[in-house]
Amino acid sequence: MTKRLRRPPAADLSGQAIATRLVHAGRGPGLAEGVVNPPVWRASTMLFDSCADLDAGNAAPDAGLYYGRRGSPTHWALEDALTALEPGAAGTKLFPSGVAAITTALLAVVKSGDHVLITDSAYEPTRLFANDILKRMGVTTQYFDPAIGAGIADMIRPETSVILLESPGSLTFEIQDIPAITAIARSRGVVTLIDNTWATPLRHQPLALGCDISIQALTKYVGGHSDLMMGSATATPALLPRLKAATYRLGHSVSPDDAALALRGLRTLAVRLDRQEASALTIARWLEGQDAVERVLHPALPSHPGHALWRRDFTGASGLFGFVLKRGSRQQLGALIDDLAHFGIGFSWGGFESLALPVKMDGCRSVTTLDYTGPIVRLSIGLEDPADLIADLAAGLARHEAQFA
Secondary structure, three states: OOOEEEEOOOOOOOOOOHHHHEEEEEEEEOOOOOOOOOOOHHHHHHHOOOOOHOOOOOOOOOOOOHHHHOOOOHHHHHHHHHHHHOOOEEEEEEEOHHHHHHHHHHHHHHHOOOOOEOOOOHHHOOOHHHHHHHOOOOEEEEEOOOOOHHHHHHHHHOOOEEEEOOOOOOOOOOOHHHHHHHHHHHHHEEEEEEEEEOHHHHHHHHHOOOEEEEEEOOOOOOOOOOOOOEEEEEEEEOHHHHHHHHHOOOOOOOHHHHHHHHHHHHOOOHHHHHHHHHHHHHHHHHHOOOOOEEEOOOOOOOOOOOHHHHHHHHOOOOOOEEEEOOOOHHHHHHHHHHHOEEEEOOOOOOOEEEEEEEOOOOOOOOOOOOOOOOOOEEEOOOOOOOHHHHHHHHHHHHHHHHHOO
């Protein structure tokens, strides 16, 4: 037999631009020998040369091939590549969905009797997990205004263990003052987690702003082609051991085939995100000029309440935003959405195709209210020509307004 494959040290790409890191991270000796892409390693059982070799593996299971659930070079390559995108990161773990990444990160840091603070704009499955599973564990959840900033200090209790952020919110797109919140959290010994799916590390690097764990639904922009489900959590050195332990104890693993798809998507993320950002801004600016539209919910627009924070903390935007209509109800949005030619109707976002979703806010707020009452449409802008998407939306807005003629 040959010796078990050891996990190679990740290459130091810290001096490279992030687009360069996207191309080169997670490649090289031990991961891709003489080929461009790391091969797909499908394996559950890893073989040991001897009892002594087995004992060495037991002592350091993450140092090389150990068991399928601990990963293979395909998984290592993706983990290393994601870690290379986050200044201050010590490592990344992979999960079968973005929700699994969020819930595992929470379980890594909470215990019975703890108090958890969650932004009121959080992703609905995060809220459901907190209100159900964490509650049954004896963990108290309190929601806070996304605009609270340094005011979070007044909500931290002796038993507060974690603050969960999401900036911008994926339905209503509020921007949070991450540095203000993380500075207070660290001074009080509270862990901060953030869902960074909207921006990806290309547009926002939350660990550098003081967060402890940065989470993504790789299903979306990293995958980029609407054909895989996966999440990731990237942690600082202090939090990585706890994240690893929770991941293994909960039995999370991902398919090496899906990891290979995520790696492939990652390599083109920069060019796709540039195109989607530009197209989305073109469409958002056009929507601001439409009589039927009350407001556009896009942080990169000067009209957005969080625009100054976005300019300070982000290096760009993505292709997801919303808009509010002046009249009608959610039930009347079918006139706009149902006959769109270039927008699918569906959950998720970040793929090459555009999507339009009627937003349902029922049960999505606990302590804040919206200052608008019209129905909300969320758009995920893909890679189509923006002129075609604008023409499609113009026809849809005309159909919507015809209901009130």
